[in-house]
Amino acid sequence: MRRRVDSPEPQTPSGGWSLLPLTFHRLSSGSVAVSNAAGELVVLSQPEFEALMSCEIHDQALLRTLKAKHLVRDPDDDLPIELLAMKVRTRYAALAELTKLHIFVVTLRCEHSCQYCQVSRRSSNRAGYDMSVETADAALAVAFASPSRSIKLEFQGGEPFLNFGLIRHLVEQAESLAEATDRDVSFVVTSNLALLDDDIIDFCRDHSVFVSTSLDGPIGIHNANRPRPGGDSWQRTMSGIRRLQDEIGPDSVSALMTTSEASLGRASEIVDTYVEAGLLDIFLRPISPYGLALRTGSHSSYDVTRWLKFYREGLERILAHNRAGIPVVERYAAIILRKLLTNEDSGYVDLRSPSGIGIGALIYNYDGDVYASDEGRMLAEMKDHTFRLGNLHADSYEDFVLSEQLLVPLDESFALSAPMCSTCAFERCCGADPVFHHATAQDFLGRKPTSAFCQRNMGVFELILDLYHSDDFARITFQRWSMS
Amino acid sequence: MVFERKDVTRSEIVRFDVEAYSFDAIQRAAYRFCDRISVEVTRDDASWLCAVFPAAATDFSDEDVAAFRIECLDQTLRERIRIETEAVRNLILAHAFAGLVEQPPS
Numbered sequence: 001m002r003r004r005v006d007s008p009e010p011q012t013p014s015g016g017w018s019l020l021p022l023t024f025h026r027l028s029s030g031s032v033a034v035s036n037a038a039g040e041l042v043v044l045s046q047p048e049f050e051a052l053m054s055c056e057i058h059d060q061a062l063l064r065t066l067k068a069k070h071l072v073r074d075p076d077d078d079l080p081i082e083l084l085a086m087k088v089r090t091r092y093a094a095l096a097e098l099t100k101l102h103i104f105v106v107t108l109r110c111e112h113s114c115q116y117c118q119v120s121r122r123s124s125n126r127a128g129y130d131m132s133v134e135t136a137d138a139a140l141a142v143a144f145a146s147p148s149r150s151i152k153l154e155f156q157g158g159e160p161f162l163n164f165g166l167i168r169h170l171v172e173q174a175e176s177l178a179e180a181t182d183r184d185v186s187f188v189v190t191s192n193l194a195l196l197d198d199d200i201i202d203f204c205r206d207h208s209v210f211v212s213t214s215l216d217g218p219i220g221i222h223n224a225n226r227p228r229p230g231g232d233s234w235q236r237t238m239s240g241i242r243r244l245q246d247e248i249g250p251d252s253v254s255a256l257m258t259t260s261e262a263s264l265g266r267a268s269e270i271v272d273t274y275v276e277a278g279l280l281d282i283f284l285r286p287i288s289p290y291g292l293a294l295r296t297g298s299h300s301s302y303d304v305t306r307w308l309k310f311y312r313e314g315l316e317r318i319l320a321h322n323r324a325g326i327p328v329v330e331r332y333a334a335i336i337l338r339k340l341l342t343n344e345d346s347g348y349v350d351l352r353s354p355s356g357i358g359i360g361a362l363i364y365n366y367d368g369d370v371y372a373s374d375e376g377r378m379l380a381e382m383k384d385h386t387f388r389l390g391n392l393h394a395d396s397y398e399d400f401v402l403s404e405q406l407l408v409p410l411d412e413s414f415a416l417s418a419p420m421c422s423t424c425a426f427e428r429c430c431g432a433d434p435v436f437h438h439a440t441a442q443d444f445l446g447r448k449p450t451s452a453f454c455q456r457n458m459g460v461f462e463l464i465l466d467l468y469h470s471d472d473f474a475r476i477t478f479q480r481w482s483m484s
Numbered sequence: 485m486v487f488e489r490k491d492v493t494r495s496e497i498v499r500f501d502v503e504a505y506s507f508d509a510i511q512r513a514a515y516r517f518c519d520r521i522s523v524e525v526t527r528d529d530a531s532w533l534c535a536v537f538p539a540a541a542t543d544f545s546d547e548d549v550a551a552f553r554i555e556c557l558d559q560t561l562r563e564r565i566r567i568e569t570e571a572v573r574n575l576i577l578a579h580a581f582a583g584l585v586e587q588p589p590s
Contacts, residue, residue: 018572019565019568019569020569020572021565021569021572021573021576022565022569023562023565024562026558037573037576053561081572081575081576081579082579084576084580085575085576085577085578085579085580086580088576088577088580089580089581089583092580419512419515420512420515420516423512423562423566447518449515449516449517449518449519449520450518450519
């Protein structure tokens with residue numbers, strides 16, 4: 001008869017327990033983060049960790065924790081094995097859905113000149129950089145060839161509202177296809193909001209098109225990062241946010257910030273700007289090494305240590321707002337906490353293994369070329385076509401996801417096969433980023449001891465765990481974020 | 485064995501008993517520290533001989549060497565866990581993905 005884990009155990013003073021597969025990481029606090037085969041984490045003190053390693057567990061409360069976390073088992077008990085198998089299977093189940101996110105670069109034209117732009121935009125009056133209707137229809141057909149039951153179409157640019165007519169066409173066509181194929185479809189436009197008008201707002205309302213914009217912080221930071229004719233990017237962005245919130249709803253618009261040299265040391269001001277604008281979801285992002293950012297050198301202008309200091313300040317400011325009753329969420333922490341505290345995954349494309357390139361998202365460029373990721377498209381602007389999967393007018397969805405250009409980086413960057421990653425206690429929280437490592441180290445896997453991706457994420461994991469275990473309010477707030 | 489690196493300002497030999505440490509554990513530790521030190525590994529009858537050199541233009545510190553030693557211990561522990569739990573880990577993965585295996589037509 002199978003023994004249930006929670007049935008009374010004989011109170012043996014020592015031994016008799018078998019280790020289950022686990023990995024561990026020594027935190028800077030002196031505690032040890034221990035992860036089971038499904039990636040579930042527990043933080044132990046050094047004495048508790050030694051007890052686990054020796055299987056000499058006299059503390060009954062510790063024993064209950066270790067058994068509940070499937071780190072030890074009675075050698076005759078198979079239930080922990082079955083539970084772990086179920087959790088591992090659940091973790092990878094979403095892979096069968098394949099590509100959910102489909103990004104349409106409807107134009108390369110833009111009237112901004114953002115210093116960190118990863119798009120290498122063309123000026124707004126240059127013809128020949130808009131996606132055609134034929135290309136758009138081909139892209140839509142590929143998107144709906146994905147087996148995913150739920151599809152998200154994201155319209156990017158340049159400034160996508162410079163090709164608003166095409167967005168309107170795509171949304172209407174997608175709605176028809178979704179109804180015909182019994183799928184869920186949702187829409188996002190990433191826009192600087194400078195061109196927002198009544199027509200656009202009415203359309204977004206009528207078709208539940210969500211708007212994502214960029215807001216780098218207070219006016220000085222934002223306008224310095226994002227010059228445009230008139231020098232009024234911040235004013236237009238804030239005005240656009242208010243209009244969308246007032247005319248469609250408070251949840252109709254969100255914003256993303258990009259950290260630049262000007263941002264460092266001013267995390268609290270940036271967070272406060274978001275809160276004043278009614279934006280209660282903040283994603284404290286680092287700068288990426290693509291596009292104009294690479295050419296202008298702005299990606300190398302600060303190191304990971306400085307960014308982590310910035311992130312910590314921002315996270316603590318957000319927690320302070322929560323203490324004051326304002327339910328602000330830091331999105332990157334929320335993504336990680338969902339993985340840490342639940343058996344679920346938000347599916348964030350940039351933090352998963354196998355990598356989300358191609359199998360999580362596909363990018364359809366204005367000229368019909370298809371890329372494995374947005375960053376891969378940006379590398380193409382720098383004449384690096386490593387992540388170009390093909391062209392809409394020659395290839396099918398199957399061609400794209402089964403191409404060598406996709407399968408090789410997916411395979412080579414898979415974390416469970418990677419040095420350090422394969423034995424890292426944070427492997428489940430983390431991900432593979434072959435595009436980043438190709439751009440910075442000319443290798444899909446990279447070398448993790450020198451990888452900014454690894455250093456950055458490890459720093460965030462340690463910070464989150466430190467706050468979770470040292471601050472009761474932070475723990476309760478993080479638990480709420482894990483379900484947001 | 486004589487290590488001759490005249491192009492750096494500091495090098496150090498760290499020894500590990502071959503009975504207590506595997507090459508795999510030392511190699512993994514050396515990889516983990518490759519942002520701070522570079523390590524050349526050879527052995528004699530009783531010991532692994534790790535010649536430690538700087539990984540970059542600046543010299544490594546005593547703390548780096550101490551941390552490398554501790555990491556070798558941790559990698560040995562990880563190795564023990566891996567060996568001890570290999571069978572049950574394979575069982576977990578087999579259970580997890582058994583449903584994906586297509587059955588041959590009867």
